[in-house]
Amino acid sequence: MQASIYHQVHVILCDDKDDFIQRLHDISADQGIKPYKHIRRTHLPYVTDISIPTGINHAETYKHMLSKIYKFTDPVVNAVIEAKPRLNRIMSAYAEIGDQTQRELLFECNMVHRYTKAGQASRSMNINLSKRLHLTMYGTNPLAFVGPDNAADMHH
Numbered sequence: 001m002q003a004s005i006y007h008q009v010h011v012i013l014c015d016d017k018d019d020f021i022q023r024l025h026d027i028s029a030d031q032g033i034k035p036y037k038h039i040r041r042t043h044l045p046y047v048t049d050i051s052i053p054t055g056i057n058h059a060e061t062y063k064h065m066l067s068k069i070y071k072f073t074d075p076v077v078n079a080v081i082e083a084k085p086r087l088n089r090i091m092s093a094y095a096e097i098g099d100q101t102q103r104e105l106l107f108e109c110n111m112v113h114r115y116t117k118a119g120q121a122s123r124s125m126n127i128n129l130s131k132r133l134h135l136t137m138y139g140t141n142p143l144a145f146v147g148p149d150n151a152a153d154m155h156h
Contacts, residue, residue, distance in 0.1 A: 079112040094138040104131045
């Protein structure tokens with residue numbers, strides 16, 4: 001007795017060899033572009049856009065890069081730059097901390113200063129922004145979702 005078990009298999013019926021070749025080509029093309037479509041639909045739509053210009057110097061490029069992180073407004077970006085003025089300083093600080101939970105909290109208490117008509121308002125960066133920065137800068141999963149918490153399931 002012989003048994004075959006198939007799991008998550010798609011059966012494609014073809015009329016002839018040419019039809020088979022065309023369908024195989026279409027499936028291969030869809031699978032090849034799938035990761036890029038996934039990224040485009042998530043929190044990093046600019047990742048697949050290679051025409052984004054860099055800044056005129058390293059500091060401007062660093063600031064522009066930080067501003068692309070979801071919910072990183074100019075005051076938040078400035079708070080990160082004030083604490084760690086260069087990317088290598090963020091990476092070194094993360095590398096020195098052995099525990100991932102502690103790395104995620106590295107920027108939690110950094111003060112974000114916002115100027116309003118009434119004067120200066122300050123608040124701490126908060127745990128969500130600190131975790132988001134850690135995940136973006138030091139995370140190892142290139143498809144990790146760092147956008148709005150409730151939107152993570154919309155794109156999968």
